[in-house]
Amino acid sequence: MKKMTATLTLALTAAAFAHQGHDHAAATFTLAQKNAAFTLAGPASLASGYTTFAFSNTAQQPFTPVVARLKTNANDAAVKAALGQLMASHGEDMSAVEKIAEFVGGSAGVLPGKGYEFGANLPAGRYVVFGFGASEEGKPLYDLGQYRSFTVTAAKNGAAAPRADVKATLKDFKLELPTTVKAGQQTWEVTNGGQETHHLMLMRINAGKTMKDVEAFFKAADPSAAGAPPFEDVGGLETISAGRSAFTRFDLAPGDYAVACFLPSAKEHAPHFALGMLAGLSVK
Ligand SMILES: [Cu+2]
Numbered sequence: 001m002k003k004m005t006a007t008l009t010l011a012l013t014a015a016a017f018a019h020q021g022h023d024h025a026a027a028t029f030t031l032a033q034k035n036a037a038f039t040l041a042g043p044a045s046l047a048s049g050y051t052t053f054a055f056s057n058t059a060q061q062p063f064t065p066v067v068a069r070l071k072t073n074a075n076d077a078a079v080k081a082a083l084g085q086l087m088a089s090h091g092e093d094m095s096a097v098e099k100i101a102e103f104v105g106g107s108a109g110v111l112p113g114k115g116y117e118f119g120a121n122l123p124a125g126r127y128v129v130f131g132f133g134a135s136e137e138g139k140p141l142y143d144l145g146q147y148r149s150f151t152v153t154a155a156k157n158g159a160a161a162p163r164a165d166v167k168a169t170l171k172d173f174k175l176e177l178p179t180t181v182k183a184g185q186q187t188w189e190v191t192n193g194g195q196e197t198h199h200l201m202l203m204r205i206n207a208g209k210t211m212k213d214v215e216a217f218f219k220a221a222d223p224s225a226a227g228a229p230p231f232e233d234v235g236g237l238e239t240i241s242a243g244r245s246a247f248t249r250f251d252l253a254p255g256d257y258a259v260a261c262f263l264p265s266a267k268e269h270a271p272h273f274a275l276g277m278l279a280g281l282s283v284k
Contacts, residue, residue, distance in 0.1 A: 024159055025046070025157035026053075026054055027052070027150075028042065028043075028056065029065065029148065030056040030057075031057050033058070033061075038059060038141065038144050040145060040147065041148075042129065042148055042150065045150060045153060047152070047155040048123055049121065050121050050160055050161045053117060053129075055107055055115060056110075056114075057114055057115070061112060063107070063109070064107060064110075064238065065106045065131055065132075066105075066131075066132050066238050067106055067120070067127060068097075068102065068128050068130075069123070069125050070101050071100055071101060072099075072100050074100040082101070083140065091263060092264045095266075098197075102241035103197055103240050104127070104244065105244075107238055108199070108237070109233075118247065119161065120247065121161065122152045123152065124152050124154045129148050129150070131147070161247060162247055164188065165182075166181050167188070168200060169193040170190065170193060170198035170200060171193050172275075173196075173275035174277060175259055175261070175276075177279065177281070180283075180284055182283070183283050183284060185249065185250075187248075187249055188249070190237045190240065190248060198261045198277070199237060199239050200237045200260075201233070201235075201262060202234040202235060203231035203233055203257060203259075203260070204232050204253070204257050205258055206230050207255075211258060211280040214278070217231075236248070239263070256283075257282070258279070258280060
């Protein structure tokens with residue numbers, strides 16, 4: 001979940017989902033900050049069905065919201081303990097979290113003053129939304145207020161998923177998506193067709209640089225010594241569990257892009273991009 005490029009500025013393009021003639025169900029969560037403490041405001045209850053999550057960040061640092069559906073009646077302390085195990089293993093040990101929750105999706109990093117949306121189908125149940133990462137002092141952000149639980153009721157919201165312009169499937173360990181897509185506003189449907197948890201991150205390769213430069217940057221033994229990245233982060237869809245799909249919007253300028261999953265594999269003791277989840281994409 002923690003990207004190797006977490007120190008980079010995320011140039012996230014926020015875009016509203018277009019209404020496509022169906023009912024639209026949205027859940028807005030707003031992060032605020034006062035000194036080292038955060039508050040995450042949002043609805044306590046939602047109807048089930050296709051829901052667009054809108055994240056707004058009024059804090060002074062990037063916000064990486066992740067939504068998870070609880071599989072058991074675990075309380076908040078149990079959820080935080082499982083997240084703590086995940087963080088202590090630098091994202092590698094998902095075992096405690098996977099016992100009690102599945103990941104619905106989220107944002108790679110909402111910049112201060114910005115917003116971000118993603119959509120997913122929500123069956124009834126109990127959910128949490130939390131900010132992934134830690135403070136400079138090493139305290140988990142979910143312990144500093146970046147945490148909120150909500151209930152999805154059996155009542156149906158009547159909303160339908162948007163039509164996808166691009167379909168991407170995340171496998172263990174490869175990315176299945178077109179090699180060329182059209183420039184402009186577009187909806188991507190991202191499906192986790194693997195066994196492991198994945199995410200999808202998009203980067204625009206700088207002029208004069210190629211996928212070879214991107215590979216060399218990520219494969220450097222010490223990424224902090226690898227120099228300036230040969231790309232700019234565009235954004236992406238955060239953590240999604242096996243078997244689930246989610247939708248995200250991009251506004252893509254023509255150019256060469258790289259798509260990657262940075263999550264680590266506990267089995268393979270390697271990040272997924274190094275195992276094959278790194279692909280080039282041409283936007284025309
Ligand atoms: Cu992955």
